[in-house]
Amino acid sequence: xxxxxxxxxxxxxxxxxxxxxxxxxxxxxxxxxxxxxxxxxxxxxxxxxxxxxxxxxxxxxxxxxxxxxxxxxxxxxxxxxxxxxxxxxxxxxxxxxxxxxxxxxxxxxxxxxxxxxxxxxxxxxxxxxxxxxxxxxxxxxxxxxxxxxxxxxxxxxxxxxxxxxxxxxxxxxxxxxxxxxxxxxxxxxxxxxxxxxxxxxxxxxxxxxxxxxxxxxxxxxxxxxxxxxxxxxxxxxxxxxxxxxxxxxxxxxxxxxxxxxxxxxxxxxxxxxxxxxxx
Numbered sequence: 001x002x003x004x005x006x007x008x009x010x011x012x013x014x015x016x017x018x019x020x021x022x023x024x025x026x027x028x029x030x031x032x033x034x035x036x037x038x039x040x041x042x043x044x045x046x047x048x049x050x051x052x053x054x055x056x057x058x059x060x061x062x063x064x065x066x067x068x069x070x071x072x073x074x075x076x077x078x079x080x081x082x083x084x085x086x087x088x089x090x091x092x093x094x095x096x097x098x099x100x101x102x103x104x105x106x107x108x109x110x111x112x113x114x115x116x117x118x119x120x121x122x123x124x125x126x127x128x129x130x131x132x133x134x135x136x137x138x139x140x141x142x143x144x145x146x147x148x149x150x151x152x153x154x155x156x157x158x159x160x161x162x163x164x165x166x167x168x169x170x171x172x173x174x175x176x177x178x179x180x181x182x183x184x185x186x187x188x189x190x191x192x193x194x195x196x197x198x199x200x201x202x203x204x205x206x207x208x209x210x211x212x213x214x215x216x217x218x219x220x221x222x223x224x225x226x227x228x229x230x231x232x233x234x235x236x237x238x239x240x241x242x243x244x245x246x247x248x249x250x251x252x253x254x255x256x257x258x259x260x261x262x263x264x265x266x267x268x269x270x271x272x273x274x275x276x277x278x279x
Contacts, residue, residue: 002073003051018054019061019241024270028053031094032087046075047083055080056087060263063243088262097265101159105149105179114152114185116232117192119145119169120240122256123248136165144249146260147172150232152187156272157235157264162257170194187229239263 006017014022032049047055051073059069059080066077073080091097105112121143127134134142145163150156163172169191180186186202188195195202205222208214214222240246242263249256 006054018057020057020266021270024266025053028091031096032090035090046079052083052087056084059084060242060244063247088258092258092262097262097269099157099159099261099264102179104158109181112151112184114187115158116150116152116229117147117173117186117188118232119147119172120236121145121165122245124253125248125250132166134165144256145172147176148232148235149178150235154272155231155235156268160260160264187225189229238267
């Protein structure tokens with residue numbers, strides 16, 4: 001009854017509930033069914049493939065505890081945990097929702113005219129060890145940092161790089177060693193002071209100093225640059241519709257990259273609207 005009721009939801013309500021479009025959900029079901037048909041082994045799951053997808057999406061979208069989700073679906077907490085881990089692994093392994101990575105900057109060197117780079121922070125629970133390297137003075141709590149590289153024209157996420165709360169945005173950029181072509185324009189915020197020395201075709205807002213105020217022309221250029229850069233904040237918002245990225249992350253830190261990659265891959269699929277056929 002729960003599954004039937006969910007399937008009858010209108011597209012906009014389905015998107016609000018699970019964070020993805022119905023077409024994307026149908027694709028996820030096809031991918032998992034194909035994988036399970038190819039590897040039939042073990043005990044049959046209490047949940048159908050459709051229900052397993054919904055449980056995983058519900059966990060990522062609402063980030064409720066395993067206990068609350070298990071009570072709703074009438075299964076054990078361990079079943080929820082195993083299901084979420086299994087579906088995440090299958091979807092990433094399929095290759096349909098993986099980011100291109102840094103190599104995309106080389107492959108599409110002539111197609112990408114400009115990229116937007118920004119860092120978003122995700123709060124985490126206080127680590128038991130090495131707390132200092134995760135503490136963010138800006139957020140006043142322990143955080144992960146994720147540096148996004150977004151195609152300015154298509155708003156597609158090209159790649160992302162993990163960082164820790166204490167690391168400066170510009171340091172993450174330097175450590176990432178992005179293979180940016182000299183032809184690609186790079187738009188960044190004030191946290192990337194000095195980027196022009198590494199990548200000449202970069203645009204960064206001018207900063208006023210104690211001794212020198214900004215001229216009217218510099219203020220106008222800053223506003224124009226901010227109008228172009230604001231779209232990357234919209235990308236961050238769309239990713240953080242999944243509350244696992246907007247609320248305090250309480251899972252093992254080693255799975256954070258996997259989940260961020262998966263959510264970013266789903267976002268890319270929905271904005272690019274690729275016509276993917278499951279073979």
